[in-house]
Amino acid sequence: MLKIGSHISSAKGFEAMGKTAVRLNATAFAFFTRNPRGGKAKAIDEEDVKRFQKIREQQRIEAVVAHAPYTMNACAARSDLREFAENIMRDDLQRMEYLPGNFYNFHPGSHVGQGIEEGVCLIAECLNRVLTGEQSTTVLLETMAGKGSEVGGRFEELRMILDRIERKDKMGICLDTCHVWDAGYDIAGHLDEVLEEFDRVIGLPFLRAVHLNDSMNPQGAHKDRHAVIGKGTIGLEAMVNIINHPLLRDLPFILETPNDEDGWAAEIALLRSYYREVI
Template identity: 55%
Template sequence: MGKEAISIGANTFQFFTRNPRGSKAKPIDEEDVRNYQEYAKANGIHTILAHAPYTLNPASADKKVRDFAYLTIADDLKRMEYVPGNYYNFHPGSHTTQTREAGMENIIQLLNDVMYPEMRTTVLLETMAGKGTEIGRTFEELAAIIEKIQLKDRIGVCLDTCHIFDGGYDIKEHLEQVIEEFDQTIGLDKLKALHLNDSKNPFSSHKDRHEKLGEGSLGSTTFVNIINHPRLQGIPCYLETPNELAGYQKEIAFLRNEYRSAPVI
């Protein structure tokens, strides 16, 4: 994936640790890891982001479902040690038949059980759109989870632009206020990554359907404002728009052209 990233003008990338709809992961090829690390160093690839499978639900009321999430995340974090110093992102999950508070406690317990002092990966909670019983729509929910995580230096947030806009944070018209609210509620020091995605749906729709940059409800200007905001500098950005490689290359070129301070990462 490193070579693909460089070929389209990127200097970082996101990848799934295993099939995004399944549970099996490929065996680690240590020679492949060494080759990647050499290539990344030679080509200036920055912090990469691993994404957990969508099928995980660490908030579930069902112990078997939580156990599956635990085993998967535990395995992923061990595998991430082959490329230390990077990020591991996951969807907090849905509380299903129990209370929201009970679901949040399940997430906290799982993370405290699976994270360990020697790990060199930072785990990121992703902001969500608020579909159904999803946890993570509000900054307050994420802050409450982070507050109870024992390894504070290994936990952070990945902010998804489509998700928070669909979730009720108006980053199109009130970006400054949203950033300030995040800082006051969670702390900008915990904002480790950005998913740059437009939205197919209107503000506060709670739908979570990604669109290509500039072709959805957020519009191009929103992303220009985000990447140039002084308080968001240095945070790696990852595209999850409905594109093929050529489309991602076009979006990266657009972002680089509109970035007024330094190269976009």
């Protein structure tokens, strides 16, 4: 079964997200743990979570991928911003235990002139302070487009972070198709080779989710502008190859395309029509 869905607004709670997933015919979805630009998270309503879990079982929602706010920068130059990021991550991971066994995705951050090595060290130090042996959530580093001083535009940079993590069993990678394309990886013409490189540098067992997005930019543009599936420079054929690739097909796919709910439902239906079930 194709595990696919989109980002869903968490403003009205988990039950509402579950009902939206049903309308979209989604079997996975993502949500922001709080306003994507930062701020305080809403209190967890345990009854709301229970109602969502019932919907999840009925709909067979296979994966939930929470997304940290964009303002969270674990390798900021200012110590107060790093402390802010650490506090958000620790709080989010505690809250994720209401939905055990899911994923928490975040952008590694921007080193803002400190250099990749320092950025990597600061991200790893933050993770080593917040990860616990008891948590059931897998934390995902997202592949980035490499714009400005972003950390994570190359597979090697993500490997450098993982090498410094004490609890590697709590870690994974979310591959964003737009980001890796914009970073220079040719997932349209040479998907096998890109995955071979990922395996050599990071290791395929770390790959746990995919953000499925087309791109408005040419390969290697380092800009990060998402496009609707089949309407960008990566193209529909490449997207179909990605969801059917034997190394990727069983992962959860999350749409972050510039669309509304009707558009996401249409994209989900389109991709399902091209998904080849393995007997």
